[in-house]
């Protein structure tokens with residue numbers, strides 16, 4: 707039977723902090739400020755990352771940035787195979803995204819299917835001016851024509867490997883761990 711084994715820690719807490727700081731500066735630079743910017747995280751770990759980025763943006767520019775969270779469960783392309791009764795968490799976006807520049811945030815970009823679902827979910831909520839994608843780790847292997855606008859780190863991986871992002875808010879501490887399926 708295949709077992710998922712930890713290989714090594716690739717990024718520590720300081721590395722994650724620095725990557726998010728750089729992404730925040732890049733967001734401000736690309737958008738020439740924060741006008742109309744809102745930040746929305748994909749559950750699960752995109753949400754704390756979106757909150758951290760919105761706080762950093764606010765610290766850097768001295769203005770409040772709205773943040774929300776998106777649950778994509780009902781938009782998954784494998785919904786019929788995941789469970790008879792999928793667990794649907796809450797989408798909490800207490801503002802109108804129409805006309806906004808949405809920074810969509812997630813921890814890992816792999817096939818691109820989660821982001822595809824998130825784009826559908828967002829479009830059902832309003833008509834943003836644009837959507838920009840911020841990802842902590844891009845591990846490659848895209849199955850859809852999706853790319854990130856802001857990337858913390860590109861980590862080329864094999865299909866047998868798994869990238870586990872641990873965050874204080876969800877896992878007790880910050881780290882990016884490489885794991886591998888072994889026989």
Ligand SMILES: O=P(O)(O)OC[C@H]1O[C@H](OP(=O)(O)OP(=O)(O)O)[C@H](O)[C@@H]1O
Pocket residue numbers: 748749750751752812813814815816817818819820821
């Ligand atoms: O590009 P993809 O192939 O879609 O993979 C990336 C997604 O996979 C993980 O989520 P997961 O489905 O494990 O849910 P979780 O975040 O709630 O753990 C990760 O957090 C990304 O959202």
Ligand SMILES: O=c1cc[nH]c(=O)[nH]1
Pocket residue numbers: 814816845867868869870871
């Ligand atoms: O390696 C992977 C692939 C998808 N999602 C993750 O969180 N890690």
